[in-house]
Amino acid sequence: MPGENATIYDIASDAGVSIATVSRVLRGEQNVSAATKEKVQRAIEKRNYRPSSNARGLTSNTTHSLGIVLPKLLNPHYAMIFTGAQEEAARQGYTISLFPWNSLDTRAYDPATMLAERRLDGIIVCVEYLPADRGEQVLASLQNLRRVMPVVLIGCVPPWYDFPAVSNNNAAIMKDIVAYLVSLGHEKIAFIGGIREDNDPMRREIGYREGLREARLPYTDSYRVYGKGTPEAGIAALSTIFDTLKPEYWPTAVIAMNDLMAMGCQTEARRRGIAMPEQLSLIGCDDLFCAPYLYPALTSINSHQQRTGARAVQLLISGENKQETGDWELVERASCARIK
Amino acid sequence: MPGENATIYDIASDAGVSIATVSRVLRGEQNVSAATKEKVQRAIEKRNYRPSSNARGLTSNTTHSLGIVLPKLLNPHYAMIFTGAQEEAARQGYTISLFPWNSLDTRAYDPATMLAERRLDGIIVCVEYLPADRGEQVLASLQNLRRVMPVVLIGCVPPWYDFPAVSNNNAAIMKDIVAYLVSLGHEKIAFIGGIREDNDPMRREIGYREGLREARLPYTDSYRVYGKGTPEAGIAALSTIFDTLKPEYWPTAVIAMNDLMAMGCQTEARRRGIAMPEQLSLIGCDDLFCAPYLYPALTSINSHQQRTGARAVQLLISGENKQETGDWELVERASCARIK
DNA sequence: CTGAAAGCGCTTACAG
């Protein structure tokens, strides 16, 4: 069936007009008589005609399609960002397609790897999990990418990156979290997740330490466990803490870098017979759809991911060179309790 | 920066050859001397040149981009399908973009609504939640869509739809689930979720009844509660069952149409002080990433959604007119217990 | 209000 697509010439000859006229009614221009507009529209419908976006794009030098580079969508956090971006793009008549990247793989940012052809009007790239020693490589790749098309950054964007961006201030979020736990009376607060990154004033590590300092609490290496953001890593991290420390040093609260890790922590704590939230408060980040249905229902940080995605699309399309920071809120549920 | 894109003419003149030659090295043809290939490639790199997909597509009448019509990605079930499709598309050099639809909204299947332009080489559409009285409308829309581009269906596809498809045999899955619960000694088995659809031999309803019949168990309307597949709907559905029935009739097992509803059921059962799995076994469907981390860990059906998405892309690109049925497996976890 | 014609940036026979 497909393949025998009508062209503007078919419509023109069917309607007995020139292709210029067909083009005019297609584009909804005013200067066409009602009668000919009628004829043309009838011909279009009869043939089920749709203009070729390729031909249109050739003239306008535009594709009306965007790209977004994101880690695995299987983490609902990214699915939320993608959804927000997709909906905004659709609203503006754009299509958006996903380019996955493997964290830590610098090639993922390389335009040559990513885009064999020039078919995107712009691209959003999520900057995250950048180890210190790769920072410059990544920045160079991004600058290279920008030579080819407009770029907007999301994620935890270092402030000295000179790109339009809508980023998260992870440090400020962490500070809030620590303050919240302190307000519940916690003093032994562990933090799990992430990799060792440097040079970034917005990273969680910084906020964690700052939060402790403000509460006049000591920072302890034993409370800082690294691990990538999966449930399995959460299990491992919690085990590390509770296995390496004598019971009197066990933390009364654990901050997980995301809800995925927090889910693993819950499971592992349960396995160990640690009562939640009585003996252990737990807080995640991302406020995934499942957070309210975990046991105990998970307190988390909602950072409006859909809005982030939508906003990035707006910046991309408008071409504004702004750096914005997303806001967030702490969603209290049952997983954090007051210390007696 | 963007906007000043080099064209094939620039490269040709830089390299001192004709555009035909540039085109040849671009496409990796053999009949080019090593020396000129060198020159051309150098020019390409120097200018950071990338061919215009629009111009290429104009000649080949192809866009190398696909579409997929899916309900909300915020349900990880669909994110899995999308991911599988996206990865396979990328592997084959295609880009895929998402077109969301509102369930029950027939217009969502209408090519005119969905695609103002002809910019897709084909489209995958997820057929689900089709109320009986809309079936014909939807079918007509799909046939209309097929006039414009190749279409592959996924979801619960009625067998009399004459489309290439990779579908789920929901009836067979439900039969399996009932048999599994019966093997654990359950006789009071409720089923929640879905809408009243008719005419479809693959729908869950059918399998549920058939499973009961094979176990020589009666079908009871009170054990069949409808509701769309959200956690909130799961809460409401479980409430309905336990509120309207005297305790001696309370089901000992509940089948939820998906894990989302099952999550709601867990929460509501917990609120009511119903011990799980001792007093109530629960089984979901989709095997979401969070299933192992719920409490109790949720038994569910894994139907290889990523594979489904990938397979649909393969059918779409190859043009095979096949109807396939995906397989599935029951993943046992802690949420189902043997009846004493 | 309408048409003829050039041009967008490629690919592809066809010559040589």
Added chain:
DNA sequence: CTGAAAGCGCTTACAG
């Protein structure tokens, strides 16, 4: 191995 030229299906001044 390489080039000149036609053609893909539109849009857009430019005339009328």
